[in-house]
Structure formats: structure tokens, C-alpha cells
Amino acid sequence: MRSLYAFLLRLHPRQFRERFAEEMMAIFDEARSFWLLGDVLLSLMRQWALRPQQQAVQVTVANPCGMFQILDSYHPRRSALVQGAALSAIFFCALVFAATNGARPIKFLIGSPDPRSGVLSVTRSSIEPAVPEATVRVPAPAVDPWRNFASKYFKIIYVLRALDANHDYVISADEIVAAPAALQQLDLDVDGKLTAEECGFCLGAGYVPDCRGDNGTVGDEHGHIEWSRDQVERFRAIFMAYSPVLAALDTDHDVEISASEIQNAAAALRRLDLNGDGKLLPVEIAPDSEARKILFNQR
């Protein structure tokens, strides 16, 4: 109880504490009454709440005619001054040490996957003390096989290129919703439907789909390649079946995407969303290997 009373006394304002705490403690030691704890609590609240004017710093004027006044008689302890001086010296020495060592040139690791005479050698003394100099070969960045294929895949299939508005090789939910409008942009002859050619089908640099001869063949302008009409129709069917996206859009498998199929494109595309995440990932729109082989062989 005495410790608690002493603690509460220590919480009083300094001016009051220094003046009366000793006497109050003496009274407590003499009276040893529990109600004194309540009294000191009340005193604590009264001193902080009702006696703010008594906490004002008493200004001692050292020189009434001068400009400087002493606000407090506090002086730092001599040990504190010594400690501060020692810390300052240590800090200064550390600063000087850092500055002098920091002036030395810093060696960076420099490497290349294709080292040439112009490529600087690398100092790796911290890693291999026995071999102070070595050439570091940085491995070539990993190539995403799907991205490499998708760049060609989306280029060949105009429908995919039109659907993938942001060119990330993923048909997002928003792009699925916007599919009818995107497909209508491919309708160059404005007949309301998309032929295989409008979807990206092409047999060569000189291939003109409307240039059918009387013998039922089509050929390039140099006459190097000549396909029969049946062959071209078969190639069109293969092309439309090549991509799961085209196959899904051409619901009646008539080798063209009709106006109604364009309007229902969003629903048709959503059927390809196998994992139900709302977008068509590469694995969901990649062509099967058989169709890919056929198309690439034709190209």
C-alpha cells in the first residue's frame, strides 16, 4: 500500500511533488490509513485538472537587463555528458570509415548469354575465392510455348484476332459479350454472314476465292497451284473445324457463320468455357493437333 501511495505521489505535478511529497509520505507512514489512498487520488486529479496555473514554469531572471532568462535549473549529469561525447566520437569514426571505404569503385556482376570480346568479365571473388575472374552466362529467358504458337494461331484465324480485342490471347468475359459486334466487323461483303475466307481461310499468296475457272478449279495468278473445287470445299470444312472457336460458332457445320450464329456467338463461346471462369483460356481454344497438322501442312 505504501508503494502504491508513493507511486500516486510521483504522478503529481513536479512543483507540488517536490514541495509536499515528502511530508505527505511522512503523514502516510504515521497514519497508515486506507482512506489516504482515496485522498491522494483526489489530490492527483485536483492538481492536474484544477490547478493548471500552479504548473506554470517559474521564470528566474538571471539578468534583468539582459536578453537571456533561465527557465529551469536543470543541469545534465556529468556521466550523461561523457556518454554523449563518446557516442558522438563513435558515430563520427563510423562516418569517416564509411566515407573512405565508399570511395572505392564498386564492381558489378556483368554477364551475357552470348559472351563476346566486348563483354566485361565478372569478378566473383566473394563466391569463388580461387577463381577471382569468370564470365557469367545468363540463361536465355524462358519462352512461353503457348504464346509463341498463339501469336500465329490468332494471326491465322481472323475470328480470334477480332474477338481478342486486347491481344492477350485470352478471350475475356467482356470480349465474349462483345463477340457479335466483333464478328460483324469481319463481314466485308456485308451479306450478314461470315464465309471461311472472312474467317481467315486462305490457300496461298495468289489464291483468289472468287476466281473459279470453268473447269471447277482455282489457282494462283502464276498458275503454280491448282485445286479442284471439291478440294477447296474440303479445305474450307477443315479450316472451320480447325479451331474450337470456329467450330463452336458454326453450329450447323455449314462452313460459314450465319447471321443468327453471329447473334448467338456469345452463348456459343461460353460453351467452350470448360472451367467456368468466364473467359476462354488458351487451353480451351487451342486447336486439336490433328487439325493443326492439316492446316500447317496446307500453309
Next chain:
Amino acid sequence: MRDQAAKFLPLNPATLHILLALAGEDLHGYAIMQEIARQSEGSYRLGPGTLYDNLQRLLGQGVVQERGRTGDSRRRYYRLTALGRGVLTAEIARLESVIHDAKLHLQAGRPGNA
């Protein structure tokens, strides 16, 4: 002096009891508390917190002064200053006037005097 003492009136009960306790002799804090308890026959108990809060103010006002320490180094004795005696005298006079007026009013209010 009278005008100066009048500025302190009326005194609050704690101040009045402290000044009354110091009127007889110089006392230290605990003795002031005991004297107050004796004078009020135990009906008024003053804690050290209240006592020294009032003493701090009275010392600042020059009503009470510290006499110094005696054998027990932790005890300080306090005494009334001339101003303090004047304040106490003025307060007692004020209280006597109040009592006088109160008696007159009470007598005037008796049913037999009506």
C-alpha cells in the same frame, strides 16, 4: 490590512479549519490534520492531499509561511503570517455578523413575535 484581508473572504471550510488550527501554535502537516479533527470533534476530516493543496495556495498568497524543519527532517512547520491572522480575524467577524443576522431573523420569525 483589513482591505487586503477582505479579498480572501469568504474562506472555504478547509482553509478556515487550517487557519484555525494554526491560530494557536505553529504546526506541521499531520498535527494540523489532528488539530482540525479535534476542533471539529471528528466531524471534519482533512486528508493530506486537501491539506497541502490548500497550504500550497496559502503559502503563495502569503497567508501562511513555513517556519522550517525540526527534529524530524521530513516535517515542516507552518505558521500564520500577519496577513493570515488578519484574514482569519476578518472571516470570524464575517461569521459573527452572519450569526448575528441569522439570530435576528430567527427571532423575528418566531410565532410569538408576529
